[in-house]
Amino acid sequence: MCGIVGYIGKRDIAPLLLEGLARLEYRGYDSAGIAVTAPKGGLKMVKAKGRVRELEAKVPARFKGTAGIAHTRWATHGAPSDENAHPHLSADEKVAVVHNGIIDNASDLRRKLEAEGVEFLSETDTEVLTHLIARSSAATLEDKVRQAVRLIEGTYGIAVLHADFPDRIVVARNGSPVVLGIGEKEMFVASDIAALVTHTRQIVTLDDGEMATLTAEDFRTYTTEGTSTSAEPTTVEWEAASYDMGGHDTYMHKEIHEQADAVDRVLRGRIDDRFSTVHLGGLNLDAREARQIRRVKILGCGTSYHAGMIGAQMIEELARIPADAEPASEFRYRNAVVDPDTLYIAVSQSGETYDVLAAVQELKRKGARVLGVVNVVGSAIARESDGGIYVHAGPEVCVVSTKCFTNTTVAFALLALHLGRTRDLSVADGKRIIAGLRRLPEQINEILKAEDEIKELAQEFADARSMLFIGRVRGYPVAREASLKLKEVSYIHAEAYPASELKHGPLALIEPALPTVAIVPDDDLLEKNRAALEEIKARSGKILAVAHQEQEKADRTVVVPKNEDELDPILMGIPLQLLAYHTALALGRDIDKPRNLAKSVTVE
Ligand code: F6R
Numbered sequence: 076m077c078g079i080v081g082y083i084g085k086r087d088i089a090p091l092l093l094e095g096l097a098r099l100e101y102r103g104y105d106s107a108g109i110a111v112t113a114p115k116g117g118l119k120m121v122k123a124k125g126r127v128r129e130l131e132a133k134v135p136a137r138f139k140g141t142a143g144i145a146h147t148r149w150a151t152h153g154a155p156s157d158e159n160a161h162p163h164l165s166a167d168e169k170v171a172v173v174h175n176g177i178i179d180n181a182s183d184l185r186r187k188l189e190a191e192g193v194e195f196l197s198e199t200d201t202e203v204l205t206h207l208i209a210r211s212s213a214a215t216l217e218d219k220v221r222q223a224v225r226l227i228e229g230t231y232g233i234a235v236l237h238a239d240f241p242d243r244i245v246v247a248r249n250g251s252p253v254v255l256g257i258g259e260k261e262m263f264v265a266s267d268i269a270a271l272v273t274h275t276r277q278i279v280t281l282d283d284g285e286m287a288t289l290t291a292e293d294f295r296t297y298t299t300e301g302t303s304t305s306a307e308p309t310t311v312e313w314e315a316a317s318y319d320m321g322g323h324d325t326y327m328h329k330e331i332h333e334q335a336d337a338v339d340r341v342l343r344g345r346i347d348d349r350f351s352t353v354h355l356g357g358l359n360l361d362a363r364e365a366r367q368i369r370r371v372k373i374l375g376c377g378t379s380y381h382a383g384m385i386g387a388q389m390i391e392e393l394a395r396i397p398a399d400a401e402p403a404s405e406f407r408y409r410n411a412v413v414d415p416d417t418l419y420i421a422v423s424q425s426g427e428t429y430d431v432l433a434a435v436q437e438l439k440r441k442g443a444r445v446l447g448v449v450n451v452v453g454s455a456i457a458r459e460s461d462g463g464i465y466v467h468a469g470p471e472v473c474v475v476s477t478k479c480f481t482n483t484t485v486a487f488a489l490l491a492l493h494l495g496r497t498r499d500l501s502v503a504d505g506k507r508i509i510a511g512l513r514r515l516p517e518q519i520n521e522i523l524k525a526e527d528e529i530k531e532l533a534q535e536f537a538d539a540r541s542m543l544f545i546g547r548v549r550g551y552p553v554a555r556e557a558s559l560k561l562k563e564v565s566y567i568h569a570e571a572y573p574a575s576e577l578k579h580g581p582l583a584l585i586e587p588a589l590p591t592v593a594i595v596p597d598d599d600l601l602e603k604n605r606a607a608l609e610e611i612k613a614r615s616g617k618i619l620a621v622a623h624q625e626q627e628k629a630d631r632t633v634v635v636p637k638n639e640d641e642l643d644p645i646l647m648g649i650p651l652q653l654l655a656y657h658t659a660l661a662l663g664r665d666i667d668k669p670r671n672l673a674k675s676v677t678v679e
Contacts, residue, residue, distance in 0.1 A: 077149050077161075077175040078102050079253070080270045081234040081244050083142040084261025084291045089134050092145040095263075095270040096127045098318060101326065101472045102267065103673035104147035105155035110162040110171035111140025112241040118171050122160035141291075142244050144234040144264075146173035149673055152181065153198025162236075163202045165209030166193065169238040172208065174201040175266050176230035176251035177679070184226065200229075208235060216240040217288055220247060221299055224286075230429065232266050244289045247299065248281040252427050252455060252675075255279040255287055255294055257308045262289040267675075268451070269470060273315040277308040280453045309453060317470045325666045326473035327564070331652050332523060333469065335516040337478045340467040341485045342512055351505030352496035353489045358446065359462030360418075365497040368418045371398035374406050374434050375422030376676070378476040378559060379483060383422045384552035385644045386448070386487030392641050393508065394494035404430035413441040420446045420463075420490075424471055424479040425675035426454020435459045448486050450479050464490060473667045474674045475564050477652045480556060481519075484645045488512060491641075511639035515646070518636040522649045525633060526657075529650055532619065532631060533657030536590060539567055543584065543591045545574040547604055549644045550594030553621075557592060557651035563669050565659040574607040585616040592654075593629065594647050595622035598640045619654075621647050 078099030080092050092109050107130040108122030119138060123130040127147065146161035153159040162171040178184070181200030184207070189195065193206050207223035216237045224231065230250030237245075246253050246264050256263030256271035256278055264287075265271050268278060279296070281287060285304055287296045296306040323329035345353045371390050373383035383400035390398040403421065407430060421435045426449040435456055438445050447460030450468050457463060468482040492500070492508050536542065542561060546554035551573045558571035572581050574593065585591070591611050595604045608628035611618055620629035623637040633650045637643070659666050 077266070078104065078147040078270065079144070079173050079175055079232060079234055079264065079266040081142070081144040081246070081264040081289070082261070083244050083289050084258065086261065088140045088143040089138045092143050093127060093131050093134070094273070095265060096130070096145050096147055098269045098273075099147050099265070099267055100127060101269070101474065101667060101674055102147070102149075103474060103668055104149050106148045106157070106160035107146060108148075108160040108162050109134065109143060109145040110164070110236055111138065111143035112236055112238060114139055114141060116238060116241070118164065118168060118236060118238050120162055120164060120171060122157050122162070124155050124157050124160065141241055142236055144171060144173045144236055144244060151177055152200045158197045159199050161199075161201060163197060163199065163205040165205045167209060170205055170209040171236045172201060172205045173234050174204060175232040176249070178203060178227050178231065179229035180227065181229075204231070204233065216243060216245050217286070220245045220286065221301065224249070224299055234264055242290050245286065246281070246289065247286040249283050250429065250432070253281040255281070255289065257294065260291055262291065262294055264289060268311055268313065269318055269472070272311065272313055272318065276311050278311055278453070279306040279308050280458070282458070283455070311452065313470050318472060327475055327477060327656055327666050330471055330473055330478045331649075331656060334478045334481050334649065335519040337468045337482050338485050338519060339516050340469070341482045341489070345489060346509055346512070348509065350496065351502045351509060353493050355464055355489060355493055357462050357464060358493070360446070362497045365494055367416065368396055368494070369416035370414065371396050371418045371420060373398065373400040373420045373422060374403035374431060375400070376403055376428050376430055378480045378556060379422040379424060379431075381552050381556040381559065382480050382483035382487065383420070384555070385484045386420070386422070386490070388549060388552070388644070389487050389491035389641055390494060393491040393500055393504070394498055396494060396498075403428070403434040407434040407437055413438060413443050415442065417443065418446065419443050420448055421456050421460060422448045422483060423454070423456050424450045424468070424476055424483075426451040426456040427675045428456070429676060429679055432456055432459065448483055448490075450482070474669055474672050475560065481645060481649065485512065485515065488642055488645065507639055508641065511642045514638055515642070518638060518646055519649060521636050522646060523653075525650060526653055529633065529653040530657040532633075533654055534661055536654065537565070537658050537661040539588070539590050541568040541570070541589055543581065543589055544569060544571040545577065545591060545607060546571075546594035547574040547600050547607070549598065549640070550574070550596055550604070550647065553594045553644050553648045554592070556648050557655070560652055560655040561658060563672060564655050564666055565662055565664055566670070567658065574604055577607055577610060582610065582614070585611055585614040587615050587617060590617045590619060592651065593618055593620045595620045595626055596640070596643045596647060597623035597637055598643065621650055
């Protein structure tokens with residue numbers, strides 16, 4: 076989704092901003108642009124449809140500036156084109172704006188401005204904002220921006236340059252991330268830490284309704300009402316190297332292979348052997364409060380929702396608290412009953428997904444307690460939550476989530492164990508789960524050793540027009556996630572069903588041309604799952620099983636190491652990440668940036 080980078084300081088601005096844009100490419104975009112305040116006055120701007128390298132080719136050698144803003148656009152209002160790319164300039168060419176988000180009342184504002192004689196050069200909602208800022212009669216750039224954003228309904232993260240105020244960049248946030256990077260006699264701004272970490276690890280994340288002024292020497296933050304706010308920079312731990320491919324051909328491949336280390340990180344320092352439980356420092360939930368929880372409701376989107384489904388089962392199994400997961404995108408619109416005895420948990424890799432954030436805000440408004448299970452430290456969902464667990468997967472660059480899914484399921488196992496041990500879970504079961512958690516990194520590495528075998532299988536499946544994924548109870552969320560992975564990265568249609576529901580409809584689909592991937596753990600439902608395989612085989616369906624032992628009825632079985640029953644779902648999807656990856660590779664897909672998708676969905 077759209078990306079913003081800005082810089083003010085003494086360095087050569089264009090290469091720095093272009094490098095920042097390149098680091099945001101993973102979010103998905105269709106055009107890019109850059110504007111700087113020229114040393115001799117006025118603004119200079121270049122925009123290009125297509126990739127950042129196409130923009131780079133258009134930027135003249137002498138494109139110097141004292142401050143600059145740049146943008147990658149993901150089309151919402153108006154098709155991808157040079158004109159619709161950001162920045163947008165005002166008619167007098169004094170104001171340049173880059174914007175992430177959506178202005179809901181853009182058409183009304185546009186009509187009003189057109190009636191006043193303003194000519195629009197693009198179809199975007201952002202251009203409205205540019206003209207509003209330029210037409211403000213306020214004396215300072217801060218006041219001009221403040222007046223303009225007050226007229227706007229919708230979401231925004233913006234960075235603004237003004238030719239009459241060349242010593243500053245003014246930024247504002249409402250619903251779209253804005254992060255300041257604090258340097259020595261230089262300041263940065265971006266919509267994503269990825270664009271900053273090569274330059275500084277000192278960051279300040281703006282809250283909704285907050286603005287900031289950046290000069291080369293300093294920064295200050297304040298609300299859109301003008302009240303000063305205090306913002307202490309925090310140090311981010313993510314290394315710039317985490318954003319490199321490190322010898323892999325794609326980020327997806329790299330991130331799949333990072334999973335053992337990532338799981339090691341989410342466990343580190345949290346296990347308490349003495350009491351057979353875990354310490355979750357940021358939970359802000361004491362034992363008495365934990366015991367008062369009557370229900371758990373987990374909210375997330377896409378892959379995070381699937382991780383939440385696994386989490387809900389673990390919480391039910393280990394803590395015996397009724398729990399379920401629901402897409403946050405649905406929950407926020409259905410006027411759900413908000414219950415004071417329910418613990419709500421928001422799950423998000425980016426911590427910025429708009430639907431999840433909106434659900435959290437709605438819950439908070441209604442007095443609920445919300446925890447966040449989040450990857451990006453300091454992200455909006457992490458900050459809006461009352462407490463939570465960081466999943467420490469490290470930066471996930473591929474649009475398609477893999478390592479963060481795995482780490483999120485491990486984080487849920489920790490939470491389930493913690494809640495269980497404040498209730499009825501025995502010391503022996505606590506020990507058993509802890510031992511299982513400790514085995515995970517090694518077992519992940521063992522699964523990844525089967526990559527060549529899975530690659531071979533993928534060649535067979537690349538011809539399929541459609542695939543069915545089935546699983547029962549613990550296996551069902553695994554099947555759902557594997558089906559999502561395959562469709563988003565290979566574009567092969569895939570459908571996930573509870574194996575128990577086969578007879579109630581989907582069996583009609585079974586024929587040799589529709590392969591079925593079945594999740595078959597060695598648990599109390601093994602025989603039931605075997606019966607489902609028989610049913611498919613009897614109808615000449617082709618079966619790939621992911622199981623703890625060879626399955627006679629399957630054409631092929633990928634055998635994965637057995638862990639504790641409750642923890643098996645953490646591992647069983649990993650071979651299917653590889654299957655999705657190698658199928659997409661065989662089909663020549665753009666693996667790290669599948670069509671039409673964006674890494675963090677900060678708009679509705
Ligand atoms: C799938 C995928 C998406 C995200 C979803 C939520 O591979 O990445 O389905 O899981 O958009 O994103 P986060 O977790 O950032 O809230």
